[in-house]
Amino acid sequence: MSASPTQTVVKPRFSSAELSSVAALQSWAGEQTPYYVRARQRRGMAKTVELTSAEGLRLQLELAPLSARFGAFLVDLLLVVLLTLLVGTVAGVVALVSPGLGMSLAVLLVFLVRNFYFMFFELVGRGRTPGKRRFRLRVITRDGSPLSSEMLFVRNVTRDLEWFLPLMVLLVPDALWPSAQGWAALLSSVWLLGIAALPLFTPLRQRAGDFLANTVVVSFAERKFLHDELCMGTKMRLDKGREVCVFTREQLEVYGIFELQVLEDVLIESHAPGANQQLMQRVASRIKTKIGWPREQWEVNTWQFLHDFYAASRAHHEHRASLGQRQELKRPGLLR
Amino acid sequence: MLPPSLELRLQRESTWRELELIVNKAEYRGLEKLDSRELARFPLLLRTTSASLAVARASCLSRDVLDYLESLVARAHVLSNPAPRRFGRAFVRFLSVDFAVAVRRFLPHVGLSTAIMGLGVAVAFVLTLQDPETYYQLVPPEYAGGRDPAASTEDLLEVLYGTGDVEELSAFSSFLLSNNAKIGMMCFALGFAFGIPVVYLLFTNGLILGAFAALYHSRGLSLEFWAWILPHGVTELLAVILCGAAGLGMAQRMIFAQRESRLHALARASRELGRVVLGAVLMFCVAALIEGFFRQLVHDTVVRYTMVGLSATVLLLYFGMAGRAADAARQGANAGALG
Numbered sequence: 228m229s230a231s232p233t234q235t236v237v238k239p240r241f242s243s244a245e246l247s248s249v250a251a252l253q254s255w256a257g258e259q260t261p262y263y264v265r266a267r268q269r270r271g272m273a274k275t276v277e278l279t280s281a282e283g284l285r286l287q288l289e290l291a292p293l294s295a296r297f298g299a300f301l302v303d304l305l306l307v308v309l310l311t312l313l314v315g316t317v318a319g320v321v322a323l324v325s326p327g328l329g330m331s332l333a334v335l336l337v338f339l340v341r342n343f344y345f346m347f348f349e350l351v352g353r354g355r356t357p358g359k360r361r362f363r364l365r366v367i368t369r370d371g372s373p374l375s376s377e378m379l380f381v382r383n384v385t386r387d388l389e390w391f392l393p394l395m396v397l398l399v400p401d402a403l404w405p406s407a408q409g410w411a412a413l414l415s416s417v418w419l420l421g422i423a424a425l426p427l428f429t430p431l432r433q434r435a436g437d438f439l440a441n442t443v444v445v446s447f448a449e450r451k452f453l454h455d456e457l458c459m460g461t462k463m464r465l466d467k468g469r470e471v472c473v474f475t476r477e478q479l480e481v482y483g484i485f486e487l488q489v490l491e492d493v494l495i496e497s498h499a500p501g502a503n504q505q506l507m508q509r510v511a512s513r514i515k516t517k518i519g520w521p522r523e524q525w526e527v528n529t530w531q532f533l534h535d536f537y538a539a540s541r542a543h544h545e546h547r548a549s550l551g552q553r554q555e556l557k558r559p560g561l562l563r
Numbered sequence: 564m565l566p567p568s569l570e571l572r573l574q575r576e577s578t579w580r581e582l583e584l585i586v587n588k589a590e591y592r593g594l595e596k597l598d599s600r601e602l603a604r605f606p607l608l609l610r611t612t613s614a615s616l617a618v619a620r621a622s623c624l625s626r627d628v629l630d631y632l633e634s635l636v637a638r639a640h641v642l643s644n645p646a647p648r649r650f651g652r653a654f655v656r657f658l659s660v661d662f663a664v665a666v667r668r669f670l671p672h673v674g675l676s677t678a679i680m681g682l683g684v685a686v687a688f689v690l691t692l693q694d695p696e697t698y699y700q701l702v703p704p705e706y707a708g709g710r711d712p713a714a715s716t717e718d719l720l721e722v723l724y725g726t727g728d729v730e731e732l733s734a735f736s737s738f739l740l741s742n743n744a745k746i747g748m749m750c751f752a753l754g755f756a757f758g759i760p761v762v763y764l765l766f767t768n769g770l771i772l773g774a775f776a777a778l779y780h781s782r783g784l785s786l787e788f789w790a791w792i793l794p795h796g797v798t799e800l801l802a803v804i805l806c807g808a809a810g811l812g813m814a815q816r817m818i819f820a821q822r823e824s825r826l827h828a829l830a831r832a833s834r835e836l837g838r839v840v841l842g843a844v845l846m847f848c849v850a851a852l853i854e855g856f857f858r859q860l861v862h863d864t865v866v867r868y869t870m871v872g873l874s875a876t877v878l879l880l881y882f883g884m885a886g887r888a889a890d891a892a893r894q895g896a897n898a899g900a901l902g
Contacts, residue, residue, distance in 0.1 A: 278640065282613040286637045335851070338744065342844070351650055353594075365641060373645040376653045377661070381837035384748050438826060439833035445641070447590070451634040453579065454627050458569050465564060473564075488626045495627060541566040545624050549567070 276431055276443050278371055288367070290432050291446040295362045302358030303345065310340045345383040350376055363448040369431075369441050382440035389435055393423040454495045460531070461538040472527060472535040478518040479543040483556040487540050494537060497530075507533060568623035575615045579635060582608040586638050594642060609639045660886035662842035665835060666805065667882065669812050676807035679762055680800075683769020684776065691777035701774040716782045743799060744847040747806035751813070751840040758814025765807040772800075790867040794857055797874045799850035802843040809836040809843070 275287040314336040322329025348356040354366035354374055366382070368374060396416045426432045431443050464471050482490075490510070497507055511529045514520075514536060547554060585601050585608065597605070616632040623629060666673065690697045695712040746768075750761050772792075779788035813832050820828035853874070861867060 278637075280613060280636070280640045281643075282610065282617075284613055284617060284636065286640055287633060288637050288641070331851075335848070342744070342748075347650065350653065353644075367641060367644070371644065375834075376657060377834055377837040377841060380841045381833050384751065384837070384840065387745075388749070439830050439837075441830050441834070447634075447638055447641075449634075451631045453576070453631040456569065456572055457625075458565055462565055462569065471564070484624055487624060491626055538565055541568075541624050542564055545566045545568055545622055548624065549622060 276369070276445065278367075278369075288445040289447070289449065291362075291364045291444040293426055293432060295364060295446060295448065296426075296432075296444055299356070299358035299362045299364055302361055303348075303356050306357055307340060307344050310344065311337055314340055342384075345386065346376070346379045349374065349379045349383070359444075362446075364444050364446050366442050366444055369443055374442070378440040378442065382436040382442055385434070385436035385439065388419075389423050389425075393419050396420060455498060457491065457494050457534060458538040458541070460534050464531075472524075472532055472539075474518070474536065474539045476543070478520075479540045480554060481518050481558055482514075482540060483554045483558075484544050484548075485555055486557050487537070487544060490533070490537055490540075494533060566624070568619065568625065568628070571615060571618055571623065572628060575611070578608055578611050579615065579632070582612050582639060583635055586635065586642060589642050590638065605639075606643070609636070609643060612636055612639065657838070657841070658845075658885075660889045661838050663882050663885035664890045665838040666842070669808055669836070669839060672808035672811045672815070673804060676765055676804045676811055679765045680769040680772075680804060680807065683766040684773035687770040687773025688777045688780075691774045692781060695778075695781065698774050698778060701770045703771075712778060712781075716784070720784065720787070743803065743850075744844050747803060747843050747847060748840060750803075750806040750810040751836065758811050758818075761807055761810030761814065764810075765803070768803060787864060790864045790871075794867050794870040794874065795850040795854035797871055797878065798846050798853065801878060802846035802850065805839050805843040805846070809839045812836050812839075 274290050274292075276290055278286045278288060280286055315333055318329045318333030318336060320329075321332055345356055349366055352360065355364070359365060366374065366379075368378065396419050422435050425438075426434050429438070431437075433443060437443060461471055493506070493510055496502055497504075507529050511533055514533075515525065544554060581604065585597065585605055588601070589597055589605075594602075612632065613636055616636050619629055619632055687697075687701050691701065698712050746764060750764050775792075776785070776788060779785055813829060813836060816828045816832035817825050823831070853870075857870060861870070
């Protein structure tokens, strides 16, 4: 800091000892987590599954949303129907020669298509049927072992129980339990519907078949891109000996890691074409007010100020974190 | 002034980008389509990037970098999982070893399931012989297809020798196949209702068979009846019994889940027993072929009984012998690894 050209010292309202006291940290880390932090953490049920890689890293894989799984199922269902039609045509041609043979062939092939479509494609496509491929989903085992044929068989053999029987319950309830008492039919129906609705309740969104085979369906639909490094401008200005904004420790500790990452999001978006420059202005003046930025430097370039502030606070918080003093959240009050 | 983690990114970003390109390609076109250079680079890049991720988690506060690395390593890790066996090879391996070994492990369940079905046959046989009217309660009319106590002996004989439309009958047997296999798979899938539906299905299946047998017995056609049903029945009934055994095994593991949670015990059992059911479904297919073609073409009782003996011998030999050597070798290897 002393090497920087513009040295700014702001008299803090609180001493740093006061600010970093254990009591202050505890009060912020505990039940007083601000609403905006909780809102960001609360994005539905926990939606990742943890795997351990060969290097011993714990990886979080995103679970497939039920909507995507349903979509993939519909695509596959469509393909099953098309395949059945194709097979039917082939059998029809055979039937022109020998009606009996054609008929048996049709029934046999339709049986195979209907029961082994999912298993075959999940085995050949490493856990991806054409429908899952379309939605970027994949079946994986929970323990990291390779998918085996009996696993995939088990996973898909329960599909009938989970789809067609509940559908019958909903559409033609009388056909399923022709001779049962009213209460028995009701109980069985509720039981079947409960099994079908399992993925709504299970923590990893597993179907009954997933439970039996110990598999989960994960999604790779959301692409994470690596954006431009935000510290590069500051680094270049430093390398060329140009002016950079310099902040005191107290100023950097006004905000915590959470706010640092929010600022990162804002800056990344500001790099996109057509970004809202007004927003940048407002963010900058908000920060300046909050950290007690001196009036005589108020007119410094907004873009440069925000990037320098980002680089400096990231450097500061990374340094603190490496010493075991992570500051997750901002501190109350203004520095003036 | 500059974050320490900036250095990590400046030095390693090219590695990450290279891995990302390979992963994109492999996800889109399959790992097999990578060229040899990419294939050789892939594990190296994955290891380096995993190391970057570990460092970044400990020191980097940039969410952009962290999220990117997390997602990249996860994608690469899933790709690098060992591939399942090739479909053809998996199939051969399944038939030559896995199926028979799995069945041998569940012999007591097979015995119990046979006993339940046998009980059903015996009960229906005795009841129907005493009072032919019971037949109507035991056999659903869609199964009977005119074969009931009211039919004349000639009509019953005609069914056995298929003097009707041969091709129509073979289509009917194909229908039976998908029906039987469906029931077999249902038996297994219902295992997690504590086995009650399984016992019910096995018993009622036995009842139908027993009622038929009693009907033909009362007309003195027992010999011809069994010659008609057993050539494919040996395979088909055994398949039903295996499915039942699988359902019973599931129920047992679920009720007596020893040190595991019930769900875990059930899941583990289902993977072992899934093999048994998968094999049984294949047996249903074989049975349907025998039924569809052999039975309609061969009408000689002696030849039919030869077929019964032949298929029984083949099945006995298969379940007795297949995969013993491979299984012993595998257990030896496991013991060696432990010792």
